[in-house]
Amino acid sequence: MIYTVTFNPSLDYIVGVDDFRLGATNRTSYEQMLAGGKGINVSYVLKNLGFESTAFGFLAGFVGEEIRRKVAADGIHADFLTLSEGVSRINVKLKNIDGTEINGMGPDIAADQVSALREKINQLKAGDILVLAGSIPQSMPDTIYMDIMADLQDKGVEIAVDATRDLLMNVLPYRPFLIKPNNHELGEIFGVELKKREEVIPYAKKLQEMGAKNVLVSMAGEGAVLIDENGREYMSPVPKGKVVNAVGAGDSMVAGFIAGYLEKKDYEYAFHMGIASGSASAFSEQLATRAEVEALLKTIHSAG
Template sequence: MIYTITFNPALDYIVKMDNFNLGYVNRSSEEYVYAGGKGINVSIVLSNLEVESKALGFIAGFTGDEIERRVREFGCDTDFIKLKEGMSRINVKIKADVESEINGGGPDISEEALNSLYEKLENLVEDDILVLAGSIPKSMPIDIYEKIMEKLQNKGVKFIVDTTGESLLKVLKYNPFLIKPNHHELGELFGVKLNNKEEVIEYAKKLKDMGAENVIISMAGDGAVLINSSGEVTTSNVPKGVVKNSVGAGDSMVAGFIAGYLKYSKVEEGFKLGVATGSASAFSEGLAEKEYVYELLEQIK
């Protein structure tokens, strides 16, 4: 089974308008509401690709109920922990001549709720996949990824970690099955500016040497790089398309990788489907749909 965790899910309220005038009443031309959060995005795209997963995390209040309802509408199984106080956050994203965002803080996660999550994770078994992705709420331990991986390290669970900075470096000792920073984040990890694909490969290999089994580096329009567990390098182009939405593209790549890996039992096939799925989300208003993913897959070399 595949499990995703979203510590601080949200309702994303997307507002479109021609111009945003600060200090004045503004009228929207279009409005959309989505259930947001990196782990939730992974589960939704997996469902679109007809792969089952279970979404874990914390929800609170009426917004939490709506998040769960919307996630289930996509055919996802959920096992969220309902907090007794607070409300899940609302993120307002204004798309106008200048794009702006107002992200909510979210509810406090109690120690009791955190222990409930640990109890659920104890049910994971060998070869289950656990996706750890997204920001960590201020009420939670900053090393929560490490704590989870430490508790499960002897169960044979495959960890996929999509985070950055110190949080990423500190989990490498637990040998995550996959990590997926982009090329900017990779450079920041080592305090360097990466100028070409050769330098990206060089530093991606360092992450593998530090403990990651497989490393994918996304490079936007320049494609992506995979370093597999044997140290072999695979590079990919990106298919042709117009970028409409960058939100969720990285999460979609993770979902595509999982779907491809499970279907073909090859990391390289997971990488290929991951690139196609990430691109499908980037070229769409919403998250990737299966038909479009496989249409773009034909362009991946």
């Protein structure tokens, strides 16, 4: 079974505004409201690709109830914990203004509530896959992903981590199955600027040396790089297409990689599935569907 964790779920309010002007009243020309958060996005794309998962996370207030309603209506299995105080966040995403976003803070999560979620996660068994994705509320320690992995260390659970800075670096000694920084996040870790696929490889290998089994680096329009646990290097440009909505593209790449690996236990195929899934979401108003992914998959050829 696959499980995803989103500590800070959101209601994503995606809007288009023609001729946006600062300091003036602007009116939307396009609106879309989706249940969001990186782990939830992964669950959506996994379902579209034919893989069921269970979404864990915290919900609060009227926004939380709307997230719960949308997730259930879309057929995503979830096991959310409800907070007695606060309100889940609303993220405003201006789709036609260079990817500008305004992300909410989300509710505070008390230690006993974190413990309750960890108890659920500790029920996972050998062969299960856990996806830890996204930011955490300010009230939580940045060791939380590491703490969860320590709990599961000897249980045979494969764990994918899509996070930044300390959230990511702290987990490396626990040998995550997959990590997916983008090139900017990878560059921040090592204090360098990485623009080309070839430049990414030595730094991705450093993260592998620090413990990660598979390192998948997304690079937006530049494509992606994978260093698999056998030391093989894969590089690929992004498929041709028009970017319509980049929200969830990175999460879709994680879902595609996991789905591809489960289908064939082949890292090159998983890599291509990840690229096709991320691109399919970026080229669509919605998250990637199986048909969209398969169409793009035919166009992808590894350069490494």
